[in-house]
Amino acid sequence: MDVRHSWGQLNPDERYFALLESWLIRGDPIIIGNEQRGFYLNPPLRQWNSFFMHLEEGRWSEDDWIERTRYYPGLYNLALMELFGLIMIEDDSPVEKAGWRIRDVQATQWGEVLLTALRPRLVEDWSLWEQLQQPALVAPGVLQPIIGPYRPAYRTVFAPSDHEHQSGLFVFKVMLSSTLWRRIAIGGDRLLEDLSDAILAAYNFDHDHLYRFLYPTRFGTEAEVAHPYIEEAPRHTTDVQIGDLPAQPGFQMIYHYDFGDDWRFSLVLERIEPQEEMQERYKIIEREGESPEQYSYW
Numbered sequence: 222m223d224v225r226h227s228w229g230q231l232n233p234d235e236r237y238f239a240l241l242e243s244w245l246i247r248g249d250p251i252i253i254g255n256e257q258r259g260f261y262l263n264p265p266l267r268q269w270n271s272f273f274m275h276l277e278e279g280r281w282s283e284d285d286w287i288e289r290t291r292y293y294p295g296l297y298n299l300a301l302m303e304l305f306g307l308i309m310i311e312d313d314s315p316v317e318k319a320g321w322r323i324r325d326v327q328a329t330q331w332g333e334v335l336l337t338a339l340r341p342r343l344v345e346d347w348s349l350w351e352q353l354q355q356p357a358l359v360a361p362g363v364l365q366p367i368i369g370p371y372r373p374a375y376r377t378v379f380a381p382s383d384h385e386h387q388s389g390l391f392v393f394k395v396m397l398s399s400t401l402w403r404r405i406a407i408g409g410d411r412l413l414e415d416l417s418d419a420i421l422a423a424y425n426f427d428h429d430h431l432y433r434f435l436y437p438t439r440f441g442t443e444a445e446v447a448h449p450y451i452e453e454a455p456r457h458t459t460d461v462q463i464g465d466l467p468a469q470p471g472f473q474m475i476y477h478y479d480f481g482d483d484w485r486f487s488l489v490l491e492r493i494e495p496q497e498e499m500q501e502r503y504k505i506i507e508r509e510g511e512s513p514e515q516y517s518y519w
Contacts (some may be wrong), residue, residue, distance in 0.1 A: 224381055231379055233371050239379035241305055242364045245269070245343075245441075250349055251440035253297060268294035269302065270344050273336055275329050295323055305330030319468030335368075342367050384439065387464040390494040392506075395420050395476070396487045407503040408496060409464030417458060419503035420476055420486055425512045430481070434458065436474030439467045469493075482515075 231239065263271070272294050286356050290299055309329055313322035343363070358425040362378035366518045369375050388409045393416070403423035407416055413434055421428055423469040433447035433454065446461050447454035466472065476486040 234374040249442045295513040384467045392491045394489045404507035413458035413461045415502045423505045430479035
């Protein structure tokens with residue numbers, strides 16, 4: 222309700238730029254279930270800039286549109302550009318089972334002016350660009366200092382409240398299959414490193430390999446928290462507590478262990494109970510099914 226109330230207090234300019242910034246800075250194809258991320262190494266801001274540079278080359282043939290736009294910038298990004306008023310799309314005549322057919326795309330004056338204003342600060346400034354490589358860590362309002370002088374109505378920045386740390390006893394069901402699972406209880410003040418130890422102990426696995434946790438953020442993207450030896454990981458399990466997860470009952474994540482043998486455990490948060498005194502780092506409270514051999518090929 223707080224988020225809805227805050228949104229209701231914004232004027233049209235503030236709403237427009239809040240949505241535009243969310244797409245340009247935090248847009249990720251995984252939000253809509255597109256796993257082909259190899260084609261989308263650049264976020265929408267960079268794709269918009271590159272696409273407009275291609276538009277300056279002139280009209281493209283139908284084959285060029287199919288070849289270029291389906292993968293870069295992607296049809297969904299084209300649709301969003303049109304919704305934000307950055308381009309005008311002329312549709313081609315429909316053909317059965319051919320999908321969206323585009324005859325022509327032209328940049329709007331608004332799209333050209335807006336990109337011209339943003340380009341020096343967000344596209345060409347590499348010091349800022351390095352910060353934007355981790356969108357989840359970028360505070361809302363990146364566009365306001367750039368656009369505010371030209372759009373005086375754009376004053377308030379929409380910033381959803383941060384997730385607050387949760388205390389309590391988190392009860393996870395950790396599954397390898399529907400008939401092979403363990404139920405683990407762990408305190409909200411414990412680290413994800415402790416949860417990793419609990420899973421391996423519950424399945425009688427050794428602790429000799431790297432691992433990572435994968436789970437959805439509040440914004441639909443995928444978060445990764447990895448073994449502290451994986452230096453390039455965004456965050457490490459020694460820095461994230463269980464209560465820091467954006468988790469409510471039903472929350473799911475993957476525990477990926479031993480990247481060679483590729484063990485993948487599915488975790489579901491069943492409930493959060495009032496915190497109780499626990500001397501142990503975790504409790505394995507229920508088991509179903511016999512643990513598999515970790516190295517069956519030996």
